[in-house]
Amino acid sequence: MDALTYVRKAPAPEEAPPLLSSGALAWARTNLFSSIGSTSVTLGCVALVAYLLPQLAAWATTRAIWSASDGAACRQHQDGACWAFVVAKWDYLRFGSYPGAERWRVDVTEAIGAALIVWLLWINAPRRAWGAFLFFVAYPILALILLRGSSWFGLTSVDTQLWGGIFVSLLTAVVGIVFSLPLGVLLALGRRSSLPAVRLASVVFIEFVRGVPFITILFMANNLLPLFVPETWTPDRLLRPLAGIIIFSAAYMAEEVRGGLQSLGRGQYEAAMALGLKYAPMTGLIVLPQALTLVLPGIVNNFIGLFMDTTLISIVGATDFLEAMNNAIKDPVWAGPTIMVTGYAFAGIFYFIFCFGMARYSAHIEKVRAKGRM
Amino acid sequence: MSSALADDDRRDDAAIRFIGVHKWYGSFHVLRNISLTVARGERIVVCGPSGSGKSTLIRCVNRLEEHQRGSIVVDGVELTDDIKRIDEVRREVGMVFQNFNLFPHLTILENCTLAPIWVRKMPRRDADELATKLLARVRIVDQAHKYPGQLSGGQQQRAAIARALCMTPKIMLFDEPTSSLDPEMVKEVLDTMTALALEGMTMIVVTHEMGFARQVADRVVFMDGGEIVEMNAPLPFFQHPQHKRTKLFLSQILHIQH
C-alpha cells in the first residue's frame, strides 16, 4: 500500500484464531503450563489429588458402614466412616432431649421460620414489609409459645434444658438475628446522631462489645445477669446465652448498618428534608429501606458468622449441635476409633454446607444488584 | 542498544513497522491484517468508533497486549516473547494513559524519577534535575512535591506526560489522553502535546480531538472493526473522505466539533 494514503477496497475477512492461541489447548498452556515452575506445580497438584481423593472418597463411601445397630461393625472395619452412628443418633442431634411426642412443634416452628426468611430475602417479593412485621414481631411470640409450651394452648411445657442439637443452633442464630438487627439499627442511628450523649452511649456500647471475646460476653450474661436482676426474675438458663448472642451480634450489625447509612449519600437525606419529612418518617421510609438493602449481603455474612459462633454457647450449659455431637460420641454403645472422626466430619460437612450455601446466596445478591445498577 | 541487533536492523529508519498483524481476544478477531509504517518524527492520529481496536493497536507497540500473527518492529527491535527485547522497547517508548495511572503513593517528582533511577540507573541528583526540567516544561514544577490525589485532572495528565518524557523516549504513545478530563482542562494537555510534536517527537495519538489532528498530525488513520479503513494527510482526510464508513464516522464526530 502507498505509505501515506490508503483506502480499503474490500473488508478484511474474519479469520479463526491460530490453534494454539485460543480454545482448550491455549487455556491449558497459559493457565497450567506457562513456565517450568508452573508446569511442576501443576504436576505436583495433580499427583496430590490423584493420591488423596480416591482415599477420601473410599473412606466416606465404599468402605463406610452405612447401617448398624451398634458400634461392633464400625469397630471391625476401621478404615471407613461410621455413618450408621450418625443415622442412629440423628434424632438426638436434631432435637436434643426434646420429648419425642412434641417434636412436631419444633418442625412446625422451623418450617414457618424458613418460609418467612425466604420471603424476606427474595428481593422482589411482594409486600416484604408485611413479611418483616411477621418475622420480627409475630414470629418470636409464636415460636415461644410453640416451643416452650403453654397450658393456655394445650401444649405441654418443655423445659429449655431439654432443648438441644441442630434445633438449638438454628434457634440461637435466628433469635440472634431477629433481635440484634433492630438493636443494631438503633445503635447505628445512635452512632451517627448529632446528639453527643446518644453518640457517646452508642460508641461505648459498640466498641466495648467488639473489643472483648465472645466467651466473656457469654460468661457475663450467664453469671452477671442473675446478679443484676431481682432474685425473683432469675432468667431462664437458655435465655442468658441468647441475651449474650443478641448483645454480641447487635454490635457487629450496628457497624454493618452504619456502613450502609454512610454509603447512602447525602442526596437522599437532603431530598427527604426538602420535602418536609421529619427524622422518624425520613429514617423509616427513605433511609433504612435503602441502607438495609445495600448491606443485605453483609447482614447475611453476619448471620453465617453468628451461626458458627453458636458453637460457643455450650460453655454455659446450652446444648447446641456441636455439643450434642460431643455427647453422642461418648455413648459407650458406639465407642470405637472411627466414631470421633466420623462425628466431627459430619458436623464439619453440615456447617460447611449451611454456611457456604448462605455465602453463595449473599454473593448472588451482590451480583444481581451490580447488574441492576449498570 | 544491544549488540545482538543485526546491522540491517540498525539501518531501519522506520520508527514502527506493523506487518500483517492479527490479534484475537479468545475467538474475537480484534486486529485484522494491520500493516502500517511509522517514520521517525512522524505524528500519527488514530481515530475510529469504540471497539475498533485502536487502543489495542498502540498497546501492542509496547507489548501491553500481545499479537498472535504478523510482526511488529519497534525502533529496529522485533517484538516477541523475549523479555529482554520487550524491556528494551519499553525503555524507548513512552506511554500516556487515559486515566493517567500516576503512582498515588509517590510525589509527582518521585513518579518522574522512579524509572530513570531504577531502569536507566541514573544518580538521584541527575534524575531530580531532569524531572524538574521536564515538569517545568509542562508547567507544573510547583506541584512537584505534592501527591497525585492533590492535583487536578489536567495537572495529573501533564505530570504523566512529564513522567513518560523523563525516560527520554524515542516514540510517544497517547491512549485517549484527554477523554477523562473536564472540558476546560483539555486544552492545557493538548497544548503540551502540540509543543512536544513541534519538537520532532515521533507520536501515535489515539484521540477524538479532531482539531488537534488537523493542527498537528502528519497522517490520520481511521480504524473500524479491527482494520485500517482509510488513511490520509489531515486536510484531504477531513475534506474528502473516500470510504463510506469514514464519511459516516466523520459526520457523527464533526457535528460536535468544528
Add this chain to the structure above:
Amino acid sequence: MDSAPAKRSSWLNDQRVRELAYQILLLALIAVVVWGGIYNAVVNMRARGIPMSFGFWNDVAGFDINLHLINYSNLSTYGRAFWVGLLNTLLIGLICIPLATLLGFVIGVARLSPNWLLSRFALVYTSVMRNTPLLLLLLFWYNAVLKSLPGPRQSISLDDVVFLNNRGLYLPMPFARPSAVWFLGMAVVAIVSAVGFHVWGRWRQDRTGAQMPTALVAAALIVGLPALVIAAAGVPFGFDIARLSGFNLKGGLQIIPEMAALVFGLVTFTAAFIAEIVRAGVLAVPFGQSEAAGALGLHHGLSMRLVVIPQAMRLITPPLTSQYLNIVKNSSLAVFIGYPDLVQIFAGTVLNQTQATVQVMAITMAVYLAISLAVATALNAFNARYALKGQ
C-alpha cells in the same frame, strides 16, 4: 404587612431544647437502669455471700497450672494465677500471629497465581476454613488427633530427636555453650553490617545510580559470619533431647497438646482469612498501575516491589490488624480444650472458686479492652502516616 413581632412559639418546639431533653431522658434512663442493676447486685451478692472486694487477689489459689512462664505453684496467689494466664494468652498471640501471617500470605499469593490448579487449591482451603466453626477445628485437633496419639512409651519420633505422643510435642531444648557469646556477638555484627551495607548501597545509588546487590550481601553476611564462629569453635548451642524415664519423657522442650491444638487451629483458621485479605488488597490496586510501571520499562519484579506492593500493603494493613486482634480474642476458646489462658484460669477456675464474679469479669474484660484499644491506636497512627494523601 403585620408590623407586630411574630408571636414566640412555645419553647417546647425549640430544636435545641428538644435535643437537650432527649439526651437528658436517655441519660436518666441509663442512670435508672444502672442504679437499679447495682442495687440488685449488692442485695444478691450479700444474700449469697459473694465477696465484693478485691481481697481474693492475695488469697492462696490452691490449684496447679500445667503451663506457666513465671514461677507458679498451688501455693501461689490468685493474683499470680492471673499473671500466668495473661502471659499464656500473650504467648499464644506471639506465636500464632507470625505463623498465621506467613501461612496467610503464602496462601494469598497462591490464590493470585496464574496457575489455575494452584489458585483453586488455595480457594478450596480458604472456603473450607472460613465456613467451619473454629471450635470444631480445635476439638478435631485436640480430641481426634492429639489425644489419640500413642503414650510416651510408644512415641512417634523423628530421628529420636523430636517426639510426639499424647502428652505433647517434645522438641530439643537449646542451651548455650561457652562459644555462644561469640556466636551471638557475630550475629549482631552481621545484622548491623548488613543494615549498614544496605544504607551505604542506597547512598551510593543516589549518588551514582549504580545498584548494589544488598539482599545477597546481607544474606551472605548473616549466614557467613556466624558460620565462621561455628567453624572455629564448634556449634555454640547444645540441645537437651527428651529421654524416656519410667513412664514419661523427661527433658527437652515440651509443648503440651492443648497448646499445640490451639496453635494449629488458630493458625490454619486465621490464615484463610488473611489469605483473602491479601488477595483483595492486591486485586484492589488498579491494573493500570502495573501497566504504567511496565510502560516505563520497569520489569515485573521492580514493578511489584516499587509500585504494586506498597499500595497493596496500605490496603491490607487495617483488616490484617483486625485479624491479629481476632487471634487474641479467639484464643479464649482455650477454655474448651483446657489450655490455661487468661479466660480459662481467671474467668474459669478463679471465678468458680472465689465467686467474685463482678470483679473477675471486670478485670478480664478490661484486659481485652486494653489490648483492643492499644491496637486500634497503633492502627490509627499508622493510617495517619501512610494513608494515600488527597483521597
